[in-house]
Amino acid sequence: MSVLERPPAPPAAPRRRGDRRFLRALPYLVPAAGLYVAFLVYPMLDAVRLSFFSWNGFRTSEPEFVGLRNYVRMLTNDPVFYTALSNSVIWVVLSLLVPMLLGLLLALALNRRMIGRNLFRSVFYIPAVFASITVAAMWRWIYNPTVGSLNQFLEAVGLASWQQQWLGDPKIALYSVFVASVWQGVGFSLVLFLAGLQQVPAELVDAARVDGANRWQVFKAVTIPALRPTTAVVIILTIINSLKVFDLIVGMTGGGPAQSTQVLALWSYQQSFSNHDFGQGGAIATVLLVLSLCLVVPYLVRTLKAEEH
Amino acid sequence: MRVKKMLAAVAAAGVVATLAACGGSSGGAGGDDELTVWMLTLEGSQKTAMDTLVSDFEAAHEGVTVKVETRSTDAHKDALRQVAGTDSGPDVYWYWEGPGLGGELVEAGLSKDLTAEYEKYGWGDRFGEATLSNITRYGGYHGVPFTQQAEAIYYNKELFAKAGVTAEPTTYAELEAAAAKIKAAGITPIEFGGTVNWHVMRLLDSLLETNCGSETFDQLVTAKTSWDTDCVGRSFDQLKTWGGEYLNEGFQGVSNDESSQLFYTGEAAMAYEGTWFDSQVVDNGMDPANVGIFKFPTGTDRLYGFGEGFYINAATKKADQAAEFLDFITSTEEQKKVVGVWSPISVNTAVTPATDNPLHELWPPLYDAAKGFYLNNDQNLTLAQTTEYWRIMNSVLTGETAPADAGAQMQKFIESES
Numbered sequence: 001m002s003v004l005e006r007p008p009a010p011p012a013a014p015r016r017r018g019d020r021r022f023l024r025a026l027p028y029l030v031p032a033a034g035l036y037v038a039f040l041v042y043p044m045l046d047a048v049r050l051s052f053f054s055w056n057g058f059r060t061s062e063p064e065f066v067g068l069r070n071y072v073r074m075l076t077n078d079p080v081f082y083t084a085l086s087n088s089v090i091w092v093v094l095s096l097l098v099p100m101l102l103g104l105l106l107a108l109a110l111n112r113r114m115i116g117r118n119l120f121r122s123v124f125y126i127p128a129v130f131a132s133i134t135v136a137a138m139w140r141w142i143y144n145p146t147v148g149s150l151n152q153f154l155e156a157v158g159l160a161s162w163q164q165q166w167l168g169d170p171k172i173a174l175y176s177v178f179v180a181s182v183w184q185g186v187g188f189s190l191v192l193f194l195a196g197l198q199q200v201p202a203e204l205v206d207a208a209r210v211d212g213a214n215r216w217q218v219f220k221a222v223t224i225p226a227l228r229p230t231t232a233v234v235i236i237l238t239i240i241n242s243l244k245v246f247d248l249i250v251g252m253t254g255g256g257p258a259q260s261t262q263v264l265a266l267w268s269y270q271q272s273f274s275n276h277d278f279g280q281g282g283a284i285a286t287v288l289l290v291l292s293l294c295l296v297v298p299y300l301v302r303t304l305k306a307e308e309h
Numbered sequence: 310m311r312v313k314k315m316l317a318a319v320a321a322a323g324v325v326a327t328l329a330a331c332g333g334s335s336g337g338a339g340g341d342d343e344l345t346v347w348m349l350t351l352e353g354s355q356k357t358a359m360d361t362l363v364s365d366f367e368a369a370h371e372g373v374t375v376k377v378e379t380r381s382t383d384a385h386k387d388a389l390r391q392v393a394g395t396d397s398g399p400d401v402y403w404y405w406e407g408p409g410l411g412g413e414l415v416e417a418g419l420s421k422d423l424t425a426e427y428e429k430y431g432w433g434d435r436f437g438e439a440t441l442s443n444i445t446r447y448g449g450y451h452g453v454p455f456t457q458q459a460e461a462i463y464y465n466k467e468l469f470a471k472a473g474v475t476a477e478p479t480t481y482a483e484l485e486a487a488a489a490k491i492k493a494a495g496i497t498p499i500e501f502g503g504t505v506n507w508h509v510m511r512l513l514d515s516l517l518e519t520n521c522g523s524e525t526f527d528q529l530v531t532a533k534t535s536w537d538t539d540c541v542g543r544s545f546d547q548l549k550t551w552g553g554e555y556l557n558e559g560f561q562g563v564s565n566d567e568s569s570q571l572f573y574t575g576e577a578a579m580a581y582e583g584t585w586f587d588s589q590v591v592d593n594g595m596d597p598a599n600v601g602i603f604k605f606p607t608g609t610d611r612l613y614g615f616g617e618g619f620y621i622n623a624a625t626k627k628a629d630q631a632a633e634f635l636d637f638i639t640s641t642e643e644q645k646k647v648v649g650v651w652s653p654i655s656v657n658t659a660v661t662p663a664t665d666n667p668l669h670e671l672w673p674p675l676y677d678a679a680k681g682f683y684l685n686n687d688q689n690l691t692l693a694q695t696t697e698y699w700r701i702m703n704s705v706l707t708g709e710t711a712p713a714d715a716g717a718q719m720q721k722f723i724e725s726e727s
Contacts, residue, residue, distance in 0.1 A: 056417075057390050057391075058390055058393045058394065058417040059391070059392075059393055059394040059395055060393045060394030060417045060418045060419075061417065073725070077722075077725040079697065079700065079718070079722065080700065140564075143562060144559075144562070144563060144567065145558055145559020145562055145563065146557070146558065146559060146563075146571075165558075165559040165561060165562050166562060167504070167561070167562035168503060168559045168560065168561030168562030168563075169561070169562075169707070170704075170707045170709060173562075253504060253562075254504055254505075254506075256503070256504060256506065256561070256699075256703055257503060257504075257561040257562075257703045257706070257707055258700055258703030258704035258706070258707050258709060258710075259700050259703070259704075260707075270696065271693075273383075273387065274692060274696065275692040275693040275696055276390070276413075276692050276693075277692075277693055
């Protein structure tokens with residue numbers, strides 16, 4: 001065998017280097033990974049496991065394996081599940097439309113040079129730093145049917161007939177809570193889109209203008225493609241935050257009236273921790289997990305593929 | 310590349326966090342000479358009163374210390390559930406006595422049967438029959454009564470007079486007629502906060518007692534008779550009438566604290582509250598001389614209310630010390646010091662009612678006239694049943710469920726559970 005016939009060896013070297021780097025990094029990664037597994041991965045898997053058991057949460061009672069019974073009951077005998085599922089879907093769709101669009105429009109407006117730009121940016125972002133329970137308390141007062149500022153304002157401007165029981169009417173309560181969510185959440189999208197707009201190459205915009213593109217054409221052909229990574233992040237965060245919406249609803253309606261503002265995350269919590277039915281709660285949490293994965297993963301994969309290309 | 314990593318991290322963390330459940334904490338018993346007591350958060354006069362009971366006990370029992378750990382309502386429930394079956398729980402815990410709450414812990418084996426202690430200390434003679442009924446309902450003796458709370462209708466005398474209501478209603482028909490007169494006078498007849506379901510539930514519970522009678526009421530809440538019956542339908546029908554005609558506008562969107570303001574400020578003529586409301590009425594600036602209290606006119610002999618007690622943990626190694634402590638704090642001498650703090654009437658029958666608040670004096674005749682209590686249904690029903698009971702109640706009030714269908718829905722849920 002001649003020297004020339006030997007198989008090439010060089011590719012192994014970078015891999016070994018990579019392995020060594022990984023081994024060196026491992027001690028630093030282990031504590032965080034351990035905490036992640038203990039406090040996130042394990043409870044998640046345990047919730048899925050519990051969905052196949054009947055258990056009231058007492059250590060004195062052994063969980064009883066019931067197979068798919070919790071799922072069957074959830075799908076056929078739970079009077080709240082479909083309301084919660086439908087509300088969660090509505091919440092995701094509205095969140096993808098309203099605060100995202102508002103955030104983008106505000107970001108475009110506040111990305112240009114103008115007097116008081118930083119003040120406006122702060123004003124729009126401030127609600128995002130409030131705790132949800134604070135936002136809930138504030139909006140509960142705004143919506144109060146007798147002393148709330150919204151109904152009083154409507155009366156003052158001669159629109160008394162528009163007065164509503166904003167949180168007491170099951171037909172509109174969910175949307176009333178959603179308005180508070182938009183008020184709180186739009187600043188977050190705004191900041192992300194503003195950061196994205198800073199990354200739009202000025203030379204591309206200038207080149208497009210030199211080529212005779214108008215504002216809309218520049219926006220469509222340059223700004224939107226440049227914002228694609230930011231938009232992906234905003235969409236994924238919006239979907240995830242929408243699916244786990246919890247505290248704002250707890251603070252404003254507790255899921256009522258008559259469970260009309262119930263969502264999957266809250267219903268799962270209430271089944272487990274209020275009704276002491278951890279199997280049923282686990283089944284709902286598992287549905288929520290599957291729904292999250294179904295919504296997030298395909299979009300993530302598609303975006304990553306687009307990035308590769 | 311950075312974007313890819315960011316997206317991957319965001320998605321992974323977000324999806325996992327969506328499902329991750331919360332953990333909890335557990336307590337632990339102290340040393341040999343320390344007694345641990347778990348109860349609800351204490352504030353103001355209640356904290357002072359508990360401190361007095363504890364310091365008196367410690368002074369009378371040299372070397373023994375009592376450590377009181379307090380939590381908010383839900384945290385207290387969670388903590389006790391987590392320590393059931395372990396030796397890390399308290400020696401003594403405070404809890405509601407009803408089967409949906411205290412009974413659940415008895416069933417879980419957390420409570421020690423105190424039959425021997427009742428005999429030793431003669432507690433059977435210390436407490437009244439009605440008070441003891443929730444202690445003996447699980448077989449043996451579980452818990453030592455600490456409060457017996459009653460609920461009734463508080464009313465504003467001036468508003469009643471203004472509306473032409475000259476006497477306290479003694480029948481349901483009189484109550485509804487009074488509400489109609491008050492409404493006609495431009496006053497909100499009664500206030501409720503619908504976001505906390507248990508508030509409006511008081512009205513529904515009392516309508517069930519009114520229409521079904523005591524015996525059927527008890528059979529309903531113990532699933533011994535079907536909810537799909539006329540008296541239940543009639544109760545839901547009346548509930549809908551009250552919701553549409555006599556409750557404060559928009560009650561579904563406000564809490565009990567918010568709706569109580571209507572009573573304090575003279576905008577609502579009635580409030581369905583309990584013994585704890587005496588002090589709130591005065592604290593919120595009402596003249597107690599302008600406030601009256603009458604029992605919801607169910608037509609039965611029972612008063613609406615619930616008991617709260619101290620239980621000895623079945624796993625404690627200090628059961629004798631714990632029993633000694635409970636005997637001490639419910640003794641006549643100690644109860645005289647704290648009567649009126651938790652309730653105007655002590656569970657110790659030898660203690661005369663409190664007189665520091667004029668409203669306290671209105672309760673003894675109601676207690677004396679009552680032959681037992683009917684419990685709030687969130688203490689009677691299982692937790693899941695309570696959630697469904699509230700859902701049906703609210704959906705009747707919002708018009709989504711016909712009153713005639715409400716009983717059948719409740720019955721269907723109860724059957725699906727078994």
